[in-house]
Amino acid sequence: MTRSPGECRIVVCDELHADGIARFTELGYEPQVVVGAAPEVIHAALAEAHALVVRSATKVTAELLDRAPALEVVCRAGVGVDNVDVAAATERGVVVMNTPTGNTVTTAELALALLVSLARNVPAGDRRVRSGQWNKKGLMGTELSGKRLGVVGLGRIGRVAAERAQGLGMEVIAHDPYLEKTGKGSPLHGVALASLDELLQTCDFVTLHVPLTDETRGMISRERLFAMKPGARIINAARGGLIDEVALVEALDAGHLAGAALDVLAQEPPGADHPLVGRDDVIVTPHLGASSHEAQRAVALDSADQIGAWFADGVANNAVNAPAGSPQLLRQLAPWIDLVERMGSFLGQRAGEPIKKLEVTVHGKVAEAGGVEHLRLALLASLLRHQGFDASVNVVNAPTLAAGRGLQVLEGESEGSDGYTSLIRARASSRGGEESHFVAGTVFGGQPRFVRVEGVYVDLAPQGHLLVTRHRDRPGVLGALGTNLGAAGINVHRAQLGAIGAGHASAFLSIDRQPDDEVMARLEELEPIEEISYLFL
Numbered sequence: 428m429t430r431s432p433g434e435c436r437i438v439v440c441d442e443l444h445a446d447g448i449a450r451f452t453e454l455g456y457e458p459q460v461v462v463g464a465a466p467e468v469i470h471a472a473l474a475e476a477h478a479l480v481v482r483s484a485t486k487v488t489a490e491l492l493d494r495a496p497a498l499e500v501v502c503r504a505g506v507g508v509d510n511v512d513v514a515a516a517t518e519r520g521v522v523v524m525n526t527p528t529g530n531t532v533t534t535a536e537l538a539l540a541l542l543v544s545l546a547r548n549v550p551a552g553d554r555r556v557r558s559g560q561w562n563k564k565g566l567m568g569t570e571l572s573g574k575r576l577g578v579v580g581l582g583r584i585g586r587v588a589a590e591r592a593q594g595l596g597m598e599v600i601a602h603d604p605y606l607e608k609t610g611k612g613s614p615l616h617g618v619a620l621a622s623l624d625e626l627l628q629t630c631d632f633v634t635l636h637v638p639l640t641d642e643t644r645g646m647i648s649r650e651r652l653f654a655m656k657p658g659a660r661i662i663n664a665a666r667g668g669l670i671d672e673v674a675l676v677e678a679l680d681a682g683h684l685a686g687a688a689l690d691v692l693a694q695e696p697p698g699a700d701h702p703l704v705g706r707d708d709v710i711v712t713p714h715l716g717a718s719s720h721e722a723q724r725a726v727a728l729d730s731a732d733q734i735g736a737w738f739a740d741g742v743a744n745n746a747v748n749a750p751a752g753s754p755q756l757l758r759q760l761a762p763w764i765d766l767v768e769r770m771g772s773f774l775g776q777r778a779g780e781p782i783k784k785l786e787v788t789v790h791g792k793v794a795e796a797g798g799v800e801h802l803r804l805a806l807l808a809s810l811l812r813h814q815g816f817d818a819s820v821n822v823v824n825a826p827t828l829a830a831g832r833g834l835q836v837l838e839g840e841s842e843g844s845d846g847y848t849s850l851i852r853a854r855a856s857s858r859g860g861e862e863s864h865f866v867a868g869t870v871f872g873g874q875p876r877f878v879r880v881e882g883v884y885v886d887l888a889p890q891g892h893l894l895v896t897r898h899r900d901r902p903g904v905l906g907a908l909g910t911n912l913g914a915a916g917i918n919v920h921r922a923q924l925g926a927i928g929a930g931h932a933s934a935f936l937s938i939d940r941q942p943d944d945e946v947m948a949r950l951e952e953l954e955p956i957e958e959i960s961y962l963f964l
């Protein structure tokens with residue numbers, strides 16, 4: 428749905444570069460900046476917000492989301508979304524997006540700065556001079572050239588850090604299981620992939636560049652710290668929580684590790700007596716990784732552009748919980764989204780009991796254009812909205828809601844496109860499959876059309892009031908239905924019917940208004956009618 432900027436309330440919760448605010452203004456939006464505002468001001472802003480912009484300071488919890496009932500999108504001006512409860516946002520149908528590329532180089536450069544500073548005791552030397560001492564005793568460093576650096580997480584930042592370190596003459600190896608799974612090997616010349624254990628055991632320096640997730644939390648455990656090469660140094664410009672901080676203190680105290688440089692801590696800001704703060708062998712910086720003018724400007728501009736694209740075109744660029752897609756693709760898909768929403772509505776209303784299995788297949792040109800996932804999700808969301816869920820079901824929360832209800836979404840059997848340039852088929856079945864409904868549709872001249880419903884080939888404009896029957900296939904059924912509807916003043920615009928086998932048939936009557944209960948009861952009582960339902964599409 429496209430909205431004009433005047434309709435959209437954008438709330439900026441953390442410091443955002445002025446050029447980002449200016450970009451919002453250029454796009455016609457008037458963001459409300461609530462950094463440092465009183466709680467009641469923030470709460471009032473949240474109550475009306477359609478979009479939030481945050482960095483790492485604001486914690487987007489379920490409670491915060493509950494204060495923002497109109498919220499559609501949370502944009503993290505930066506990479507890590509560990510400060511956003513993505514599951515809670517997803518459940519509420521809120522898109523969560525980040526701006527992943529703007530601070531890549533800047534953060535890699537900070538990791539490099541920490542690496543060099545740590546190797547050569549730069550902060551300790553500076554502290555000594557500030558305290559009036561001009562001597563180098565105990566500040567003997569180590570050369571980087573010829574040393575081995577282990578990069579944990581060879582993504583955007585890890586790759587830049589790896590290449591820059593090669594430029595310093597270091598031998599670089601990396602650990603990244605997701606990269607390994609692609610089977611393509613290392614994307615960087617001269618950077619071999621290794622297991623985490625091998626990397627830790629053989630590297631003189633280790634730098635972390637992985638996101639904080641349930642899988643990575645505490646990955647540099649006590650056991651792993653003590654399995655590192657004696658005298659090694661560790662750098663963390665990714666996230667606190669990756670390293671067991673208590674064990675790190677022990678590994679340093681025991682002389683097993685020579686030093687650590689940390690831009691991030693498990694708790695930020697740290698308590699006054701944090702054991703890693705204030706040591707000569709540890710450098711701690713206050714989450715400075717993305718703090719360069721260039722990076723902050725880039726992530727702020729990206730935030731404005733991404734939120735603008737969401738409101739203008741419904742495009743969820745860099746969403747972590749929704750499919751993306753270019754404006755062109757979404758424009759191309761628009762009539763198909765309309766079609767699948769009507770298919771979902773049809774199936775949701777036809778089913779007498781909760782659907783447990785939904786099989787969707789997308790054939791032909793529309794599949795080749797991409798966006799199959801959009802179509803599947805839009806169909807599912809529409810089906811759920813017609814199966815007891817409210818209007819807040821959307822492509823973001825539909826999979827979670829479906830899973831919670833035990834509804835499986837599967838790819839259906841590939842049966843070709845039946846001669847149509849593009850065709851979408853959907854079958855919805857109840858548990859055990861004893862109740863199953865089918866619809867296939869396409870788009871003609873930009874308009875949605877159902878071409879097969881249940882077992883009958885039709886040419887049905889899926890709009891407005893519709894009666895669907897299952898009846899014994901004998902003469903006079905259509906006449907009897909028409910006579911009774913006519914007597915109630917209901918006009919039949921179009922009637923189509925066909926045999927569905929074993930002496931049964933189905934009819935589809937497009938009518939001009941909803942029959943009341945009395946009329947429906949009369950139709951149900953007609954002798955050949957086995958089942959009749961009213962739907963509004």
Ligand SMILES: NC(=O)c1ccc[n+]([C@@H]2O[C@H](COP(=O)([O-])OP(=O)(O)OC[C@H]3O[C@@H](n4cnc5c(N)ncnc54)[C@H](O)[C@@H]3O)[C@@H](O)[C@H]2O)c1
Pocket residue numbers: 505506507508527530531534579580581582583584585602603604605606636637638639642643646664665666690691714715716717718
């Ligand atoms: N200090 C800062 O200010 C700052 C700035 C930017 C980013 N960050 C942090 O750095 C992280 C990385 O950013 P990025 O842009 O490079 O992200 P990215 O997604 O491009 O790269 C992350 C890489 O980690 C890999 N990975 C995931 N789980 C892993 C595991 N268990 N072991 C090894 N590798 C694993 C992924 O496959 C991916 O290649 C972010 O998630 C963020 O938390 C910190």
Ligand SMILES: O=C(O)[C@H](O)COP(=O)(O)O
Pocket residue numbers: 482483484504505506507508530714716717718
């Ligand atoms: O993940 C990120 O992008 C960094 O941690 C940056 O955090 P910041 O926006 O608070 O500087």
